[in-house]
Amino acid sequence: MSNCRYNTYWLPLLAKHSMSEIAEGPLVVPLDCEWIWHCHRLNPLRYKADCQEFYGRILDNKNVVSTIQGESTRQTEEIWKRLYPEEPFELDLSSISSDGDSVNIMTEGSKYDFVAAVRRQSPFFYQVSKLFMNDNLFLEEAAARYKGFLHMIKRNKERSIRRFCVPTYDIDLMWHTHQLHPVSYCKNLVVTLGKVLEHDDMDSDRAKGQKLDVGFSGTTMQWEDTFGTRYWRAGGMYRGVAPSPITDIPLLASIKSKALVSSTVSQSILQLSKTTVVEVLLEIVGVRNLPDGHNGSLSVFFSKKKPDAFFDERKRLSILSESKEKQVASFQCEPTGELFFELVCQMPSTLRISRPDKVMGTTSIALQNILDPVSKLSIEKWLELVPSSGPLDSKPICLRIAVSVTPPAPAPHVLHMVRSRPSLKSACFLPLPGSIQLGKSWTSLIDEAGNEIINIQTRNSKKAVGNNGKPKKEIIGIIGWSDEARILAEFSETGWSLKGSEWSSQLWKKSIEGGHIFELRGDRVVQLFPGRKLEYEPKNCQRQKNEQDFITAIEFSNEFPYGKAVALLNLKCGVLKVEEEWFALSAITLAIILSDILRKEGNSVSIANIENLKMVDSNEDAYDIEGKSGKATNLENKELAAKISVAVAEKGEAGDKIKNVASGGTMVKGGGCGGGCGGSCGNMVRSGGCGGCGGSGCGNMAKSSGCGSGCGGSGCGNMVKSGGCGGCGGGGCSGSCGNMVKSGGCGGGGCSGSCGNMVKSGGCGGGGCSGSCGNSAVSTN
Structure with a gap:
């Protein structure tokens, strides 16, 4: 349906606009047509031929903007309606037949297989969707590397070398961006190469010995011989198979602007630690000035001088010049401190007992030096080693080390739910001083550093009474060691309602359509799905885990019309991974509600088991905030909960x-x-x-x-x-x-x-x- 709208409506409208601008402001392309147009331009030879056949010129993107850029579409919609009164500007999904046999309304247009093109291009977004892909320094370096890529292709053409050059994803992002400006792309490439460079995206087989594998190996060798630097780049490498998409998504028309004034509510209430993380690629390229008579195999062990929450290991790498085997280490760490290297001589097995492995010298690199704009996120140079023992040699041993990092990005917040236990009648100690006595229904949320973020309790309200005469159920929270309690959610006959956040006036909406179990609506739409979805989808080595233990929260907005995972709840282990701070308080409240209900029901997290959760109430005793019920536990439970840091599930993964x-x-x-x-x-x-x-x-x-x-x-x-x-x-x-x-x-x-x-x-x-x-x-x- 979208390809028909693209050929029949959008391209003719674009042709009129390119002849003489029919709108005072920019033309806004409907989202479905924009995606087809995007894929069409990524086959530059076909796009050029189709435009010239039907319109006599290349249709450019000058003064055309995307719907997701927040521009007003009113003027474009008025022009569209005047030209195509029977066709809505936004695609009406309800008009598409369920069997997919929509009527082909196209009278003429490109016969390019747009469906196949979309399928090929959809996984590309996953490969380039990390936050650092919007960083200016990263993009500037990617643009420079793209020019180097074109230079290699030009040299191959001049020398009649037939090589299938394969870009890294940072280079490919620049190549795609260039093609999306079709007039400039054609002119630039004709000047540079003497022809328009084709973009071959037909091959996806990455198996050893196949076209992509052979092409990438050849491109790597040529790059490193030509420029003397590593071809790989942190953040520009293959991330693995793209996760399965969410097939049923909310209509964009029902989603308001992403701009949120209230998105700072969680940030002002919760004191979450600000941690950043970088991705690192590391290779030991060579060694020189080895002592005469050196015997044994050489390798390098690397670590961080001060281990952090993401990297606290000591790993080994071979040296390319010695082993002739290319090894590149990939890991994440905090963007602080130093990478520490040890050159180790490993003796043959027959001599290892009498002559153990020897550390020949050490060196280090400060991560801040790599992140400095002067270094452009990568360093490759010879480093002198400090000898472990003996006199200083006139020619110290040197290692050639290549390191590349991504720009720092916010690390997800990992929180652990620790439920307090009831006190015992035979307790040996009196309650510790304090105005708050925690009952058995209290749960503490603790970050990986052991900091207590919030204490939450499910209780019966003293004041609010429902139509059935029963006390209204509430979720209350106490921030850190504060005595101030906030109502985070309320339960009524219609279900749970979240308070004090951007969802303050919205009720839970239970749904089985599309596979989601609940939906929250505010300035954004967030749906909760059983299992690990999108970025959290398990890889092959993780599939042994029970998917019913997880719930994924997915945000839908104008910026992310097909969904973005913002939180993962592991209710069995009591671990919450929250990607964005604005959703932290809501994620915590949702986790408490669901885990409390499922704990009592003894059920796994699935659509079938959650279908009637909206009307389930708790049978557990509720405690008031001052602990006056006489059943409150000692303060030791709260003090204990604040000290327990269960940094396990996420760290293990x-x-x-x-x-x-x-x-x-x-x-x-x-x-x-x-x-x-x-x-x-x-x-x-x-x-x-x-x-x-x-x-x-x-x-x-x-x-x-x-x-x-x-x-x-x-x-x-x-x-x-x-x-x-x-x-x-x-x-x-x-x-x-x-x-x-x-x-x-x-x-x-x-x-x-x-x-x-x-x-x-x-x-x-x-x-x-x-x-x-x-x-x-x-x-x-």
């Missing part, structure tokens, strides 16, 4: 080895689940794991000994740098173990009752607890 157990959580360098967990185990980082939990499983563990030989009851709580449940099961924990932070944990005698929360404590001793152990803080109990 970033590079650590992940071991998945049938009902276990994410484990990073963890001992795993032992004899069997009747429930489920939480996230574990460098921990001993669960010995055998027969009940509800173990909580999150970080640098802990984990759960010993078995917890028969409700499992173990969160443990951080703790001994864990040492011997629960000799006597067994028939109840449960609470949260432990820097504690000795539960001893070998077993707990027939339950263990409370322990902070910097000796824990439960070897004699066992016949009843229950209470909360301990800085104690040796």
Whole structure:
């Protein structure tokens, strides 16, 4: 349908406009026609031939703007309506037949296969959609590299060398942009090459030995021989297969302008850390001035002098001049500190026992030097090594190191939900001072640095009463350690309504159409989909995870008409990844509502299980903000929650080895689940794991000994740098173990009752607890 509108309506209108501008301002192209026009121009020879055949000249894009640029379309719509009174300016999707057999209204026009062209070009947007692709410095370098690419093609033509030159994606972005200005492109290329350069996008097979692979290898060699620099560029390489698109999207007419005055609400309420990240590509090109008599194979280990949240490893690279094997390391890190390099001589295996590996010297590069505009986001040079021992040589060993980085981009906010546990009647300590006593329904949101962001509780309102006579349900939040409570959401007969954000006047709208389970409408539309979608879609190596544990929030706007993933909720692990700060408070509130409901229902996240969630209410006791119900827990729970940083699931996906157990959580360098967990185990980082939990499983563990030989009851709580449940099961924990932070944990005698929360404590001793152990803080109990 769109290609018919493009041929029959848009191109004739564009031809009239190019002859004598029929609008005082710029002409606005309908979005569906713009996409077909875009793909048509990316076959420059065909576009030129079609324009000359039907209009006698190349139709240019002069004084034409996109609908997504926010320009007023009123004048263009009036011209369109005058010329085509029977055809709406915006494509009416409801008029397209469901079987796809729409009537072909085209009388004449290009016979180019636009459908095939669109299919070829759609994945390209994914490859160039990172935020840094709009950075001026990155684009300036891409434009310079595009000129170098054309120079190589010119030299090949002059020398009669037949080579299929394959651009990196930063170069390809510039090439596409050039082609979208068809008159300039044709003139420029005729001057440069003597002909219009064809853009061959027919090949997509990246397998070894195929046309793309051979062409890219040849282009790389020619570039590096011609210019003496690396052809690869951080941010310009293949990102993998594009994720599956969202097939059913809201109509643009129902979406208001993206401009939001209220988008700063989350930023003013929540104190989220500002972290940036860069992508890095690294290659060790050569080594020189090696000492005489040198024996053994050489390699380079690289790390960061001060590890950060994204990169805290020590990795090895071969040296191109030594191994003749090209190795390029790719990783992410914070744009601060130094990259540290160690030249290592590895002795042959027969001599390794008597002569261990030797560090011959070290050097470093400050990331700030690469990010300096003078360096243009890349460095390739010889660096002198500081010898590890011995006298300084007159000719120090040097490494030729090539590093490229992307401009810094905001890192996603990763938050962890930590639910407080109820206090026990036999608690050993009195409540700590404080005006707020947390009930069992409180949940703390903590970032990866261990900072408490917000505490949230589901409660019954004292004042508001619904038509059925029952108290109205509310979600309230307390920011950090503040005493001020905010109402974040309310539940009524029509469902949940989010308050205090851009969705303040909008109700949840439950839908099964298009696969989304809820829809939020404000100045943007955000739909929630089960599973990982768009940018979060799992790669092949991640597909073993249960997709029903995830919910993806996708924004639709004029800027992103086909959707952009803005948050990923992992309700099983209690991990939220939020891409944009304006959606953080809404994402947290949605996660609390859904996890609370699903926890009580015991269901997975799926359309079938969520269909009736709108009318589900909680049976859990509600607590008032002052804790006057008499059932509030000690403040230790809140203090504990603020200290637990469960940096596991997302960190594990970033590079650590992940071991998945049938009902276990994410484990990073963890001992795993032992004899069997009747429930489920939480996230574990460098921990001993669960010995055998027969009940509800173990909580999150970080640098802990984990759960010993078995917890028969409700499992173990969160443990951080703790001994864990040492011997629960000799006597067994028939109840449960609470949260432990820097504690000795539960001893070998077993707990027939339950263990409370322990902070910097000796824990439960070897004699066992016949009843229950209470909360301990800085104690040796």
